[in-house]
Amino acid sequence: MNSGDYSQLRSRSVDSIRQAIRRNEYRGHTAGLAPGFLQANVVILPESYALDFMRYCQRNPKPCPLVGVSETGDPILRTLGAEIDIRTDVPSYCVYREGELSETLPDIKALWSDDMVAFALGCSFTFENALIEAGIPIWHIDNDRTVPMYRSGIMTVAAGGFGGEMVVTMRAIDAERVDDASRISRRFPLAHGGPVHIGDPLAIGIADLQLPDWGDVPPPVGNQVPVFWACGVTPQQALMHARLPVSISHQPGRMLITDIDEQAEVPILQDASKLSIRDAMSSKA
Amino acid sequence: MNSGDYSQLRSRSVDSIRQAIRRNEYRGHTAGLAPGFLQANVVILPESYALDFMRYCQRNPKPCPLVGVSETGDPILRTLGAEIDIRTDVPSYCVYREGELSETLPDIKALWSDDMVAFALGCSFTFENALIEAGIPIWHIDNDRTVPMYRSGIMTVAAGGFGGEMVVTMRAIDAERVDDASRISRRFPLAHGGPVHIGDPLAIGIADLQLPDWGDVPPPVGNQVPVFWACGVTPQQALMHARLPVSISHQPGRMLITDIDEQAEVPILQDASKLSIRDAMSSKA
Numbered sequence: 001m002n003s004g005d006y007s008q009l010r011s012r013s014v015d016s017i018r019q020a021i022r023r024n025e026y027r028g029h030t031a032g033l034a035p036g037f038l039q040a041n042v043v044i045l046p047e048s049y050a051l052d053f054m055r056y057c058q059r060n061p062k063p064c065p066l067v068g069v070s071e072t073g074d075p076i077l078r079t080l081g082a083e084i085d086i087r088t089d090v091p092s093y094c095v096y097r098e099g100e101l102s103e104t105l106p107d108i109k110a111l112w113s114d115d116m117v118a119f120a121l122g123c124s125f126t127f128e129n130a131l132i133e134a135g136i137p138i139w140h141i142d143n144d145r146t147v148p149m150y151r152s153g154i155m156t157v158a159a160g161g162f163g164g165e166m167v168v169t170m171r172a173i174d175a176e177r178v179d180d181a182s183r184i185s186r187r188f189p190l191a192h193g194g195p196v197h198i199g200d201p202l203a204i205g206i207a208d209l210q211l212p213d214w215g216d217v218p219p220p221v222g223n224q225v226p227v228f229w230a231c232g233v234t235p236q237q238a239l240m241h242a243r244l245p246v247s248i249s250h251q252p253g254r255m256l257i258t259d260i261d262e263q264a265e266v267p268i269l270q271d272a273s274k275l276s277i278r279d280a281m282s283s284k285a
Numbered sequence: 286m287n288s289g290d291y292s293q294l295r296s297r298s299v300d301s302i303r304q305a306i307r308r309n310e311y312r313g314h315t316a317g318l319a320p321g322f323l324q325a326n327v328v329i330l331p332e333s334y335a336l337d338f339m340r341y342c343q344r345n346p347k348p349c350p351l352v353g354v355s356e357t358g359d360p361i362l363r364t365l366g367a368e369i370d371i372r373t374d375v376p377s378y379c380v381y382r383e384g385e386l387s388e389t390l391p392d393i394k395a396l397w398s399d400d401m402v403a404f405a406l407g408c409s410f411t412f413e414n415a416l417i418e419a420g421i422p423i424w425h426i427d428n429d430r431t432v433p434m435y436r437s438g439i440m441t442v443a444a445g446g447f448g449g450e451m452v453v454t455m456r457a458i459d460a461e462r463v464d465d466a467s468r469i470s471r472r473f474p475l476a477h478g479g480p481v482h483i484g485d486p487l488a489i490g491i492a493d494l495q496l497p498d499w500g501d502v503p504p505p506v507g508n509q510v511p512v513f514w515a516c517g518v519t520p521q522q523a524l525m526h527a528r529l530p531v532s533i534s535h536q537p538g539r540m541l542i543t544d545i546d547e548q549a550e551v552p553i554l555q556d557a558s559k560l561s562i563r564d565a566m567s568s569k570a
Contacts, residue, residue, distance in 0.1 A: 051332070051402075054339045055354050059364055061551055069340050071444075079344055079442060157364060157553060159356075186550060189474050193550055265471060265478055266346055268442060 052160025063234035099243035126191035148212035153205020161242035337445025348519035384528035411476035433497035438490020446527035
């Protein structure tokens, strides 16, 4: 199976898709796969940087909405699924050394070590699905392209060595639906929330919408309004900014697929064993 | 000024109230003070426990919604206000040693050290204000009491030594407004979000609503429905559960008052200097 087998995966269950990815049978993008399940951006780094990275996420919740954090050295993301192994369950990984992309890999079994911490961060698929359900068309989905992404002039709030510019995505929306798109996306704080900017690209330092830094070139916006959301590529830029000896992310668009309902208020696997009813009477005695 | 001077503070500005607290002129509860500004629960602990505590908050976002985290050793909470000093700006502090409450103090200038990290967590005042605006009466506010709090049988998801039972608050709501109360509170994920349980208290291990573990005894619910939300006292219980050599919290009900709009989507002080528009043309060249 290769990236061309995407269409075949679309009808498979989340477990089956994850198995195919784990066996390195599929290394392509995950948009549209396992509909209804939360997908996540991934960051992996040594524990000595983990506290500063969590501070960075807390201070920049729109680009970096944390949905899961592993124990140090434990590759299993226990709150996001029954058996998600972060070493193998992402279609393709980017490895950064001293702030530069050094390689892409189908798994990171050889790189994972006892001092690593894995982070999962929410992605835009969740709110895009909600926009489509509300009858707001999304160009890049209707045309099987990748959303255009831009390095903006909005600076993130730094923490430790993590910082730099916010990466944003752009979706052109009919003027009369912009308020709806804002309101709907704001309902999903774990999927980047509401827009960070509406209208003139230059106001956030973007000179030409036809020159995205990542993703596909969109058609001219015409009479539509360009609406900008924080993008999950921002933490990858922050990783490079921090120039860690080694860090790892997913390859953009090739996300971790979790077992969590993408509409869940809290992205934590509900485990029946967590509800242990005490003998309330005796504890009051 | 003492706790009796609460009514006098109600008409003062957020800066003026904070100054009174900083000078130890006011050590009482903060409900109803500085309306419109986000108030926060506070946890302070040594950096060596900070990563586990942040994991605990991420895994239990309803009781522990993080709204701010200090740098290690820096007592100024820079993302929450112009000059909030966590050593002095809470009306009253609880100090825990080896998991036991050891003292309450008007400030912690003598306890703060270079390895301390301060955390601010959202509180229920925000969603209570929204419920009242929607015409849903809240008994403890209408009667100047403290909301009843109960140690429930719902276990939090552990991280490191942090764990234990979730503390919940109860508000009795007319049956026909329960859905509204759920929907409205869910809009405030940084203020405990939607209810964790609706109805039978025994289902979450609470035997008698007339025997709260903290707060005031409510009247019998009668024809109303008991609705339970996660409570910011939970992280204090988790602190005791972890039996740290030393840790600090605010005294319940005596919160940190921030400069953040309580309706803000992101609880980060917007600093104009953060928006630095690059010369976008040259960066594209």
